Amino acid sequence: MPPRILLLTALAMLAFAGNSLLCRLALRETAIDAASFTAIRLACGALTLWLLLRLRTVRQPMAGNWPGALALFAYAAAFSFAYLQLDTGVGALLLFGAVQLSMLLWGLWRGERLGLAASLGTALAAGGLLALLLPGASAPPLAAALLMLLAGIAWGGYSLLGRGQGDPLAVTAGNFLRAAPLALLLALTLLPRLSWDGAGLCYALLSGALTSGVGYAIWYSALPGLRASQAATVQLSVPILAALGGALLLGEALSLRLLLSAGAVLGGIALVLGSRQRRAGS
Incomplete structure (x- = not known):
């Protein structure tokens, strides 16, 4: 991988992990509420892009x-x-x-077939998520965990909708420009509960401008130099980076x-991606 692509990829992964860190930091350490953070993040991201x-x-x-x-x-x-x-990691x-x-x-719904390795990998990944949600002293709050799963499903849908849409x-x-007014409407419906301070505002602006807007731009600059399997595999680093950042x-x-x-x-997931790469190369 050329050094320029390697650097851009590393910066993009740091930006993606940074979104989790900035959001958790803002909501835990400052007075900003979740609706205000969302509205400011999307509006600032739209302006930056x-x-x-x-x-x-x-x-x-x-x-x-x-x-x-x-x-x-x-x-x-x-x-x-x-x-x-939820904790960051x-x-x-x-x-x-x-x-x-x-x-x-x-992909399965659309008729894609999984080999043995991919099937085992899918089962292992699903089992890992379920194990994280099982009741216990270190289990995350169920409602918050389900919300984050919903966020992941929505982002997966967003990624699928974006395929073949152009630049x-x-x-x-x-x-982002269309989503920002929706976030503003959400904030207005919660108007009596809205709150923020200078630090929370700064974290939301950083999340929108830097780790979202600039982060996505960096990622799109790196993608032409990556194979599809590399682009998918490198994102395995994001939860690890976020967990380490949360701990440190x-x-x-x-x-x-x-x-x-x-x-x-x-x-x-690595098993699934590896099996896809082998099938593509065969």
């Missing part, structure tokens, strides 16, 4: 569509409300696992349950 499109040598109009915007809004809102109670693992499994299940940056910018920066515990579940989920 619009500016990036305007700065291109060849200007590209914003694209996107309402189904994609609804899926993006559902992801962002469920993501924020789930992080009111647990949330990232639930999100990532749900994204990958929902896309795998969609990824233009599509994402258009979807927020003092969150790396429980044995989380470590075992992460091994099962990420190992299972």
Whole structure:
């Protein structure tokens, strides 16, 4: 892999993990509420992506569509409300696992066949998520965990809706622009409960502009230099980076349950991706 692509890929993965860290940090350590965080993140992301499109040598109009915007809004809102109670690493693992499994299940629904290794990998990943949700002292709150699973399913749907829609940056910018008013409406419905402070506002702006807007732009710059299997596999690092960041920066515990579940989920998905790569090369 060329050094430039390697650097861009590493920066993109750090940005994706940073979204989880910034959201959890804002909701745990500042006065901002989940609805305000979501609205500010999406509005700032839309503005950043619009500016990036305007700065291109060849200007590209914003694209996107309402189904994609609804899926993006559902992801962002469920993501924020789930992080009111979830630790960073647990949330990232639930999100990532749900994204990958929902896309795998969609492929099965459309008639895609899984070999033995891929079937075992899918079962292992699903079992890892279920094990994380089983009752116990280190189990995450069920309602918050289900919200994060919903966020992952919504992001999986968003990814599927975006296939073949044209320039990824233009599509994402258009979807962010459409989703921002939806987040504002959500915030208005919760107006008596809204709250924020300077620190919370800064974290939301950073999440929208840097780890969302700029992060996606970096990822789209790296994608042409990656094979599909590489692009999928490298994202296995995101929950690990988020868990390490939560432990180092927020003092969150790396429980044995989380470590075992992460091994099962990420190992299972790696099995599926590896079997796909072998089939593509045969």
